[in-house]
Amino acid sequence: MDFLNDFLLPPAKSTHADAVDKLFGFVNFVSVILIVGITIAVLYFVYKYYRKSENEVTPIIRQNVPLEVAWTIIPLFLVFIVFGWGFKGYMELTQVPEDAYEIHVTAQRWLWKFEYPNGATTTNELHVPANRPVKLLMQSKSGDVIHSFYVPDYRIKKDVLPNQYTQVWFNVKEPGESDLFCAEYCGTGHSDMTGTVIAHSEDEYEEWLADAGSGSMKDLPPVERGEKLFTQNACQTCHSLDGSRKTGPTVKGLFGSEEEMESGQTITVDENYLRESILNPNAKIVAGYAAVMPSFKGQLSDDQIDAIIEYIKAQK
Numbered sequence: 001m002d003f004l005n006d007f008l009l010p011p012a013k014s015t016h017a018d019a020v021d022k023l024f025g026f027v028n029f030v031s032v033i034l035i036v037g038i039t040i041a042v043l044y045f046v047y048k049y050y051r052k053s054e055n056e057v058t059p060i061i062r063q064n065v066p067l068e069v070a071w072t073i074i075p076l077f078l079v080f081i082v083f084g085w086g087f088k089g090y091m092e093l094t095q096v097p098e099d100a101y102e103i104h105v106t107a108q109r110w111l112w113k114f115e116y117p118n119g120a121t122t123t124n125e126l127h128v129p130a131n132r133p134v135k136l137l138m139q140s141k142s143g144d145v146i147h148s149f150y151v152p153d154y155r156i157k158k159d160v161l162p163n164q165y166t167q168v169w170f171n172v173k174e175p176g177e178s179d180l181f182c183a184e185y186c187g188t189g190h191s192d193m194t195g196t197v198i199a200h201s202e203d204e205y206e207e208w209l210a211d212a213g214s215g216s217m218k219d220l221p222p223v224e225r226g227e228k229l230f231t232q233n234a235c236q237t238c239h240s241l242d243g244s245r246k247t248g249p250t251v252k253g254l255f256g257s258e259e260e261m262e263s264g265q266t267i268t269v270d271e272n273y274l275r276e277s278i279l280n281p282n283a284k285i286v287a288g289y290a291a292v293m294p295s296f297k298g299q300l301s302d303d304q305i306d307a308i309i310e311y312i313k314a315q316k
């Protein structure tokens, strides 16, 4: 059975995953036994009871109590096993251990934001300690739509709603990386709403957290700080650095260029235009693009916006 699960399913990286896979294996096992058994019986009956001569008469059988009881009780019994087993697993999934490590998740069209106990934040990259229960307290940005937090390797999927918290927990067995997806169709950028969960060993995690939480970026020159902010805020999911078109225009050669807006107006890209594009993206829409960029008002400080602008200016 394990071999079949390895073949059918992504790697089982959380403790839930083992429990889910066992039940999945059991359901598959029973289904295979039934389908093989029924197919053999059908073929056998076809052979045994086909009409052998013109004057053969079909006997009339009204009922067979033992047989009918058997085919009612046996499936009922099987269904109860699956129900009891599934219910137990469901309770384990919903009851978060008291000592779980808590991380806050905010979903918005079309990115994931994570906030750690020390105030550090990341976008589209969730860092967690391995071998320890981790609880995610999740919500969509107010006014946004429903998303769904889905990590196949951990066998967890939970809807993320505006104006209401949902939570989910997991315990990752070993350090490593797993894919994160949004599993609720949420508009144009839905397929870009992906990320990575990175599980660190205990020590490595403490180190990462201390580093992410301290303003260690303050020491970097603005262009390098801008580069980090650009990836941390997932700008690159919509803006390429190499001139190719993604959901948004490339930032390569952007600064100083002449651009046509949806309104027909032509503008020259300068610092003020870049600043406005980040804080109030819908003020001017670039011709040929949809108005899907989220506003970063209240999420980036003036200082951080300066750094990002310097970084964009450096993409010649």
Ligand SMILES: [Cu+2]
Residues within 6 Å of the ligand: 110, 146, 147, 148, 182, 183, 184, 185, 186, 190, 193
């Ligand atoms: Cu989504």
